[in-house]
Amino acid sequence: xxxxxxxxxxxxxxxxxxxxxxxxxxxxxxxxxxxxxxxxxxxxxxxxxxxxxxxxxxxxxxxxxxxxxxxxxxxxxxxxxxxxxxxxxxxxxxxxxxxxxxxxxxxxxxxxxxxxxx
Amino acid sequence: xxxxxxxxxxxxxxxxxxxxxxxxxxxxxxxxxxxxxxxxxxxxxxxxxxxxxxxxxxxxxxxxxxxxxxxxxxxxxxxxxxxxxxxxxxxxxxxxxxxxxxxxxxxxxxxxxxxxxxxxxxxxxxxxxxxxxxxxxxxxxxxxxxxxxxxxxxxxxxxxxxxxxxxxxxxxxxxxxxxxxxxxxxxxxxxxxxxxxxxxxxxxxxxxxxxxxxxxxxxxxx
Numbered sequence: 001x002x003x004x005x006x007x008x009x010x011x012x013x014x015x016x017x018x019x020x021x022x023x024x025x026x027x028x029x030x031x032x033x034x035x036x037x038x039x040x041x042x043x044x045x046x047x048x049x050x051x052x053x054x055x056x057x058x059x060x061x062x063x064x065x066x067x068x069x070x071x072x073x074x075x076x077x078x079x080x081x082x083x084x085x086x087x088x089x090x091x092x093x094x095x096x097x098x099x100x101x102x103x104x105x106x107x108x109x110x111x112x113x114x115x116x117x118x
Numbered sequence: 119x120x121x122x123x124x125x126x127x128x129x130x131x132x133x134x135x136x137x138x139x140x141x142x143x144x145x146x147x148x149x150x151x152x153x154x155x156x157x158x159x160x161x162x163x164x165x166x167x168x169x170x171x172x173x174x175x176x177x178x179x180x181x182x183x184x185x186x187x188x189x190x191x192x193x194x195x196x197x198x199x200x201x202x203x204x205x206x207x208x209x210x211x212x213x214x215x216x217x218x219x220x221x222x223x224x225x226x227x228x229x230x231x232x233x234x235x236x237x238x239x240x241x242x243x244x245x246x247x248x249x250x251x252x253x254x255x256x257x258x259x260x261x262x263x264x265x266x267x268x269x270x271x272x273x274x275x276x277x278x279x280x281x282x283x284x285x286x287x288x289x290x291x292x293x294x295x296x297x298x299x300x301x302x303x304x305x306x307x308x309x310x311x312x313x314x315x316x317x318x319x320x321x322x323x324x325x326x327x328x329x330x331x332x333x334x335x336x337x338x339x340x
């Protein structure tokens with residue numbers, strides 16, 4: 001793992017990240033964990049314990065729903081799928097993020113235009 | 119291979135029980151622990167496949183899972199919230215209740231049918247035949263509904279397993295009915311035994327297998 005990213009920066013976006021993964025296909029805990037590592041090119045690891053808390057919240061808010069899969073290796077897997085309101089919430093969060101990204105860029109790298117400050 | 123997996127399962131279960139110690143056992147907690155169990159199991163098996171020793175793989179899996187205390191806290195709060203708990207199990211309970219009611223009615227209907235035919239002095243095999251289907255359906259429905267229902271002393275069973283139990287029991291009942299039917303048609307005991315043998319063997323075999331691979335779903339009264 002080369003340059004990694006601070007956990008604090010990602011924390012508020014855990015829900016959106018999970019919704020993005022589920023939008024591209026139903027999945028279960030361990031697989032979602034792996035897909036997130038893959039999405040970040042191995043630069044970010046979202047601990048599974050954090051994921052499970054997020055699943056519960058997302059399910060309570062109606063953005064995802066769960067169902068049990070077949071029994072494999074002596075147990076059954078809990079699969080999650082994104083709901084329609086989940087898709088809407090993801091789109092909304094994505095738009096908000098793009099706006100925030102722009103503003104942050106300006107704040108962090110922007111050059112102050114002296115003429116503007118009257 | 120089988121023996122190694124047994125101790126891994128126990129280690130994982132022990133670890134999870136410790137993490138969620140002192141928390142009220144609800145259907146939700148039971149299912150959450152099952153989900154976490156599968157996660158740790160799969161992760162450990164992956165590491166073992168890549169050459170790690172079982173103990174090392176187990177430790178790594180736990181570390182990579184992360185700190186479960188905030189999840190435990192959520193489950194503790196959930197356990198103290200009866201409103202949330204009833205929302206969680208409401209629809210499942212309704213289906214199960216309907217299943218039991220319909221199952222009982224079907225079984226009674228089946229017996230009544232047979233009784234009616236009996237008192238109309240029809241031949242014995244017709245008596246058996248007219249009630250058999252309803253009774254078998256009724257008992258299957260009752261079995262499935264009871265198994266997938268959460269009760270005071272144990273949690274609901276996984277649907278697929280419950281279905282297998284139901285099939286096992288239905289097969290055994292079908293065997294009995296077939297033998298009753300053949301006996302009443304032919305009046306020969308050996309025909310009756312032959313007829314039920316196959317079904318009873320299959321049914322009992324399935325049932326035994328399920329019983330032996332059963333994971334405890336009992337609730338511990340804290």
